[in-house]
Amino acid sequence: MRRVWKASQKLMRPLDWVIVVVAFMIGGASPWFGDASPDVEHDEYLVTVRVNGIAQRAWRLPVGGERLDSIQGPIGLTVLRTDSAGVRVVSSPCPSHWCERAGRLHDVRGVIICAPNRLTVRIGEASERRGNDVDAITH
Secondary structure (H helix, E strand, O other): OHHHHHHHHHHOOHHHHHHHHHHHHHHHHHHHHOOOOOEOOOOOEEEEEEEOOEEEEEEEOOOOOEEEEEEEEOOEEEEEEEEOOEEEEEEOOOOOOHHHHOOOEOEOOOEEEEOOOOEEEEEEEOOOOOOOOOOOOOO
């Protein structure tokens, strides 16, 4: 252990040690700074539905109650259920139904994709600008 310490002293200068200590302090304290993308708790979030990359509908998440929306895609109608807990796909015309199995979208970091119907469902902040969407979808 003593050899390692002496070897590291030759390789690193005092300011290098300060940088290493500060980096570890920032990394260790990051969980207390909070999450940049919290779960949906407020009505300042938007549900955005896109078909073929074009926004079809957008609505604020309701604080109470429930909402059903039908979105027409290239292969048929996809039904979404929105409530205070988030959004989920109730029915879809796709053969595999992975979008239904994806469950409830309740986080601004997530997205539900129905690739055969070319549909994406995303929760984002109401003040969000364009250009922060899914880059590509493969099927």
